Amino acid sequence: MLIYCMEKIELIICEDSERRVDQVISFKTSLSRSRIQKLISMGRVHYNSELVVKSSALVKEGIIVVEIPIPEEIDIKPQNIPLEIKYEDSDIVVINKQAGLVVHSGAGRKDNTLVNALLFHVKNLSGIGDKIRPGIVHRLDKDTSGLMVIAKNDKAHLALSAQFKGREVGKKYYAVVKGVPISSSGRIETNIARSRKDRKKMTVSVEGKRAVTEYKVVKSDVNSILDVKIETGRTHQIRVHMLHIGHPIIGDEIYGKREKFDRHFLHCYELSFKHPSNLSEMTFTTDIPISFFRLI
Template identity: 40%
Template sequence: MNNKLITVTEEVVDQRLDKALSTLDPEVSRTQAVTMVKEGAITVNDQVKKPKYKVQLGDVISYSVKEPEVLSIEAEDIPLDVIYEDEDVIVVNKPQGMVVHPSAGHTSGTLVNALMYHCKDLSSINGVVRPGIVHRIDKDTSGLLMVAKNDKAHLALAQELKEHKADRYYIALVHGEITHSKGTIDAPVGRSKTDRQKMAVVDHGKPAVSHFEVLEHFPAFTLVECQLETGRTHQIRVHFRYIEHPLAGDPKYGPKKTLAGEGQYLHAKTLAFTHPRTGEKMTFEAPLPQNFTDMIETLRKSRIVKLEKN
């Protein structure tokens, strides 16, 4: 157990104990804090308090956090769609529904488990849980990822991402009709103030920029191509919710009444970067998955039906 002490500051005065703790310590989720308070694992000024206790300036909160479980990562014979591979880099087309790397809730069946079976040499910079992983895409987002096979390649690719030199284009299906042909969403993204399981456009967030161009209109939906200038967590999903055009099928940021499917209609279509050894600019593309193309055809048919009725 890791024992911690934290002092209440002005920003959380008069907040419930569980909410205040999750705000003051980003490593403690609101759900964890609620459980800890109920179990009496948190004291305020050496006294056990109820969850509804309102913290006061200068209160000293004492609590213990369980040490993170050490994960044992096993190589698994899982099919991989390898677009390109050499001694430094692997480019893979990740299917929708696959988690990129293991976590407490997903210790097997991830892209990392598959990579470890496919390739014995992966960069060690991100440790045993995320070997080779330079950047990520969400579980229910499909498409291209670059993976580093050694530390030198990893550092070079990560630096290119940091300097916004790598090109990443996504195809997204969003709710509503976007009336202009292209645009830029420049809004900082950070942890939501009201739901710590979500990201949001917030004043204290990190700079985030997404460019987009409209590809096709359908009744009540728009198909867009997005270019990421930055790579914040859930950036495209958060940005399009912010402009009131949330992604179709998105269970976290979209409306309840949305298109059927296994998650958001978002695909990492194009990836371009400078090869860390040769200096060559390399560009890769991955076609839309079948479920995405099927939905587009369904929406096209609905558009034709609407036109015929009119």
């Protein structure tokens, strides 16, 4: 199977006046204008964390990120990886993903992913998107456990994607954080952008996109278990916001310290959405992992 891994080019620009984004990229790289325009139409170009939708878009100062698909031959095979299926019908599958399981293949990883497990346990998956992400409508980080909905056909995939884009999907999490927040409940509202110092990290920044997180303390002693609800779905949002208020998630090797743990303690325990075919309201829940109580 031929898949496309991504090579990323980051361009720091400081122009005297505004210029077309395709002209700037062409001048600073070996890419042709036609190639750049195609990448823009594929959604592979961002300027200051915002998607570039037109080749004529004007840029002046900031960072342009260009993702270039690189073909790689890969054979995605079904693998008998344990999978907790909470619900399944002809349109969707709802699973409780275990921590440590990457959602899909990518550069440097070809197996032992959720997709490999789905191909083994589920007969049909949607074909929308590239071939390494069949059925995948949304993601959880590798070390985040909890509920995910998978699309079994293209109609379901489109309907669910629209709900996620329209912020119509409800998601609640349990998080174990360092220390005890001063307030027993709170609302965190900031902008989040990709870090300029470390592109693997996100950070609170006025240049980013609006992100809103609400939390309540469920149980606390030395550390705390929080019930967390997100209004927006930015990359690493809960992890960034917990660090921002001085209470990073325990075991988070990027925004805290891994310490002796093999995961970070974040779990999506509730997922709500409308069924893609009959539009009925559906809510799924899981229990808080027992291991979370051992850390407070």
